[in-house]
Amino acid sequence: MRFGFTDIWRGFWSLVTGMRVTLQQFFRKPVTVHYPHESLPVPDRFRGHIIFVRDPETGKSLCIACKSCEKACPSDCIVVDGVKREGEKKKSVTEFKLDFTKCSLCGSCVEVCPVDALKFSKRYNLASTTKTEYVQIDLVKDVEGRGS
Amino acid sequence: MNIPEPLRLVLFLVGTMAFVGLNAAYLVWVERKGAARFQRRPGPTEVGPAGLLQPIADALKLLSKQLIVPSGVDGTLFRAAPILVMMPAMMCLATMPFSEALSARDLNVALVMVFAFGSINVMAIMLGGWSSRNKYAIISAARIVSQNIAYEIPMLLVVITLVMVTGTMNLREIVEQQAGAFWNWNLFRVLSNPLMPVTFVIFFVCMLAETNRAPFDMAEAESELVAGAFTEYAGMGFGVYFMAEYANVVVGCALATLLFLGGWQSPIGVLPGLFWFLLKLYVLVFTVIWVRWTFPRTQFYGLLNLSWKLLIPVSLLTLVLTSITMKLF
Numbered sequence: 001m002r003f004g005f006t007d008i009w010r011g012f013w014s015l016v017t018g019m020r021v022t023l024q025q026f027f028r029k030p031v032t033v034h035y036p037h038e039s040l041p042v043p044d045r046f047r048g049h050i051i052f053v054r055d056p057e058t059g060k061s062l063c064i065a066c067k068s069c070e071k072a073c074p075s076d077c078i079v080v081d082g083v084k085r086e087g088e089k090k091k092s093v094t095e096f097k098l099d100f101t102k103c104s105l106c107g108s109c110v111e112v113c114p115v116d117a118l119k120f121s122k123r124y125n126l127a128s129t130t131k132t133e134y135v136q137i138d139l140v141k142d143v144e145g146r147g148s
Numbered sequence: 149m150n151i152p153e154p155l156r157l158v159l160f161l162v163g164t165m166a167f168v169g170l171n172a173a174y175l176v177w178v179e180r181k182g183a184a185r186f187q188r189r190p191g192p193t194e195v196g197p198a199g200l201l202q203p204i205a206d207a208l209k210l211l212s213k214q215l216i217v218p219s220g221v222d223g224t225l226f227r228a229a230p231i232l233v234m235m236p237a238m239m240c241l242a243t244m245p246f247s248e249a250l251s252a253r254d255l256n257v258a259l260v261m262v263f264a265f266g267s268i269n270v271m272a273i274m275l276g277g278w279s280s281r282n283k284y285a286i287i288s289a290a291r292i293v294s295q296n297i298a299y300e301i302p303m304l305l306v307v308i309t310l311v312m313v314t315g316t317m318n319l320r321e322i323v324e325q326q327a328g329a330f331w332n333w334n335l336f337r338v339l340s341n342p343l344m345p346v347t348f349v350i351f352f353v354c355m356l357a358e359t360n361r362a363p364f365d366m367a368e369a370e371s372e373l374v375a376g377a378f379t380e381y382a383g384m385g386f387g388v389y390f391m392a393e394y395a396n397v398v399v400g401c402a403l404a405t406l407l408f409l410g411g412w413q414s415p416i417g418v419l420p421g422l423f424w425f426l427l428k429l430y431v432l433v434f435t436v437i438w439v440r441w442t443f444p445r446t447q448f449y450g451l452l453n454l455s456w457k458l459l460i461p462v463s464l465l466t467l468v469l470t471s472i473t474m475k476l477f
Contacts, residue, residue: 008458012349015443022186022442030190 047105048121049098052143061143062117063093069109069118077102078109096139101131160252164241168234171398172391173203179394179437186441206387213383221380222279229276230381230388236265236272237395244402245320247412247421259307259317262403266358269396270296273360273367276389277377288376291448292367295357298455299364303354305463306347309470310407313340323411330415335408339477341470343462348408350463352435355400357451359393362440366448401432 052061065082077099184191192199243258245251277289357364368376405428412421
């Protein structure tokens with residue numbers, strides 16, 4: 001290896017340049033979002049587990065219990081049941097159970113729904129110490145307990 | 149000041165130990181916070197305001213851990229090494245004048261003493277690695293020895309240059325010669341040595357290498373050697389090594405301040421000397437951290453090449469140039 005004085009100077013100057021770059025970063029704002037204390041907005045197309053769209057007039061689900069989603073589901077993780085009530089044109093849902101331990105969030109159920117009663121939620125920090133809590137997520141109870 | 153000698157002794161002993169301990173603890177915080185800011189992260193925030201209690205939490209954790217001495221190690225050396233690593237830093241600080249009136253011992257060979265004890269530090273890390281009976285630790289020990297030999301030479305050559313210019317090894321006298329405005333600092337005394345700024349850079353680089361700081365932290369290159377010489381140390385044994393690293397950085401930066409940056413001398417004539425000494429000291433310490441988080445670790449032959457092929461020739465050149473200019477003018 002040959003060292004010329006220009007090489008030495010150029011090498012030294014490259015080190016100084018590097019240090020200048022890091023010092024500029026030093027005085028800029030950290031980009032970290034301090035997660036448990038603050039969090040980023042969830043993107044629009046985020047896929048959490050499916051939930052019912054809430055009918056703003058009745059406060060209930062739009063589901064007509066046609067069972068298309070049950071048939072469309074490739075993982076067999078949806079169970080739907082419904083009744084035809086007196087004086088109502090459509091059937092209404094009585095039971096909608098989602099097995100989130102099997103769901104792969106493919107979205108076939110959301111796509112196939114004829115009345116657009118299903119949508120993806122934005123729930124991303126689900127946690128439980130028991131598996132059973134997510135084997136049968138009751139979406140009917142969820143939509144009735146939900147504010148919007 | 150008229151403090152009786154025994155009391156003065158105790159005061160300086162306690163003061164030096166407290167200074168070293170506090171620095172070691174809080175430089176870890178500064179390092180972590182600094183590293184975070186260089187990488188645009190917030191760093192420690194959870195323990196106390198801005199993570200300020202983090203060093204205390206770390207110390208409590210390390211202190212509460214069992215001190216394991218693995219079977220097959222050389223027990224005496226293994227236990228002695230952390231103490232040997234910490235002691236030189238405190239001994240060195242005893243000779244350093246913090247301000248006009250604040251120095252533990254006014255030695256006329258202070259510089260020699262600092263370098264004598266400074267090399268014990270590296271030897272102690274080597275002993276720790278050697279006695280650990282661990283292949284990583286032994287590789288690390290071997291690296292430390294060759295690195296130390298390589299960088300001790302240019303550092304001493306540079307210091308000889310400086311001693312030729314100042315004509316004394318007493319740190320107090322060296323600082324007193326640099327009184328007045330900042331162009332009186334040794335860093336800018338280009339009339340007696342035209343390469344004085346280069347001398348300072350060489351000193352700083354060698355100081356980084358001697359204290360095993362990145363980019364020269366070959367001794368504890370964690371991607372290759374686990375934790376190097378400290379691999380087998382648990383709890384506070386490891387903690388003392390960790391503290392010693394920062395203590396040695398402080399000693400190195402303090403020495404650079406005294407030798408090149410005018411020690412406690414104020415460049416504009418306001419505020420007490422202690423303030424200026426600490427300011428210069430911590431600016432240098434910050435630079436050390438800054439360098440660490442800017443450059444990746446060098447390879448080992450690159451490290452030796454830098455010393456033998458560049459730093460030693462250049463420091464010899466400054467030595468020769470200094471003697472010529474001093475003879476001529």
